Amino acid sequence: MKGRAKKADTFLVKIMDHEHATWQGKVTWIEGQREQYFRSALELIKLIDDAVEKEQEMEGGNDVE
Structure with missing residues (x-):
């Protein structure tokens, strides 16, 4: 992504429970x-x-830094 500003994505994570040393819940991708x-x-x-x-991929940017 040289020469272009990186676009930030926003995710809202709601932890509803925790069992077996991990989380369960819901993630919302705001932009998508x-x-x-x-x-x-x-x-x-x-x-x-x-x-x-x-x-x-939708933006056509497969650049990996």
Whole structure:
């Protein structure tokens, strides 16, 4: 992303429960207007990563720093 300002994505994370040393809850991607439930912190990270990756693909920016 050289020469371009990075766009920030906003995620609202609601932790509804915690069992087995991890979180369960709901994540809302504000810009993408999507909401999804997750069953673990790892799943939450994967959901956020997928959303950011899709956003970059839609913008045509596959640059990795």
